[in-house]
Amino acid sequence: xxxxxxxxxxxxxxxxxxxxxxxxxxxxxxxxxxxxxxxxxxxxxxxxxxxxxxxxxxxxxxxxxxxxxxxxxxxxxxxxxxxxxxxxxxxxxxxxxxxxxxxxxxxxxxxxxxxxxxxxxxxxxxxxxxxxxxxxxxxxxxxxxxxxxxxxxxxxxxxxxxxxxxxxxxxxxxxxxxxxxxxxxxxxxxxxxxxxxxxxxxxxxxxxxxxxxxxxxxxxxxxxxxxxxxxxxxxxxxxxxxx
Numbered sequence: 001x002x003x004x005x006x007x008x009x010x011x012x013x014x015x016x017x018x019x020x021x022x023x024x025x026x027x028x029x030x031x032x033x034x035x036x037x038x039x040x041x042x043x044x045x046x047x048x049x050x051x052x053x054x055x056x057x058x059x060x061x062x063x064x065x066x067x068x069x070x071x072x073x074x075x076x077x078x079x080x081x082x083x084x085x086x087x088x089x090x091x092x093x094x095x096x097x098x099x100x101x102x103x104x105x106x107x108x109x110x111x112x113x114x115x116x117x118x119x120x121x122x123x124x125x126x127x128x129x130x131x132x133x134x135x136x137x138x139x140x141x142x143x144x145x146x147x148x149x150x151x152x153x154x155x156x157x158x159x160x161x162x163x164x165x166x167x168x169x170x171x172x173x174x175x176x177x178x179x180x181x182x183x184x185x186x187x188x189x190x191x192x193x194x195x196x197x198x199x200x201x202x203x204x205x206x207x208x209x210x211x212x213x214x215x216x217x218x219x220x221x222x223x224x225x226x227x228x229x230x231x232x233x234x235x236x237x238x239x240x241x242x243x
Contacts, residue, residue, distance in 0.1 A: 004121075006121045022193050029193070034188070043177075050232075060237065062169060066191070069164060137165070
């Protein structure tokens with residue numbers, strides 16, 4: 001779904017605009033490199049065990065790498081609470097139709113009309129946010145499906161900015177990596193853009209030569225065995241402007 005200029009003000013208001021900029025046109029996941037770090041993830045400490053010690057992704061990393069808000073209310077809830085958000089306990093799909101103007105058609109993504117009204121822009125904004133939440137931040141093994149658990153949050157765009165989306169994304173990343181480490185799970189999901197961006201920032205020797213060069217050889221996973229303590233960047237972000 002393309003990012004339209006009229007959607008951007010709403011994304012800025014809810015704190016998700018920087019995430020929207022992380023699209024496939026300039027961000028390509030280096031699966032061998034990410035997999036190499038996942039192999040060194042320890043669920044009991046939620047840290048990466050490396051030759052020089054332990055390190056992990058923090059809330060500060062989330063704020064700087066993805067530009068997500070880390071302060072605010074917790075992102076929580078379950079499908080069983082939908083009735084509290086709907087008048088008369090209506091089915092979720094009826095509520096979906098009220099928020100988006102129609103029920104979700106299969107294999108159909110529309111482009112925002114040029115002469116769209118402000119209410120139509122809000123509808124497309126809800127759809128765009130649900131797409132980002134279900135793919136970039138909280139992706140799961142369902143791949144390209146959008147979960148209706150996000151309906152209570154997109155129902156009121158003016159209230160979305162009060163939530164700590166960064167905290168939720170970090171918790172989901174931890175959970176996804178623990179699942180891969182503890183069970184017979186082969187596909188890693190979650191906010192992998194966050195993980196790879198953290199790797200590039202904290203390990204300068206693993207960064208690509210050019211900003212757009214995100215293709216690493218499979219041998220990149222073996223570089224981890226030769227990393228020393230001076231190859232890890234320990235200092236705080238400081239006043240750097242990364243966004």
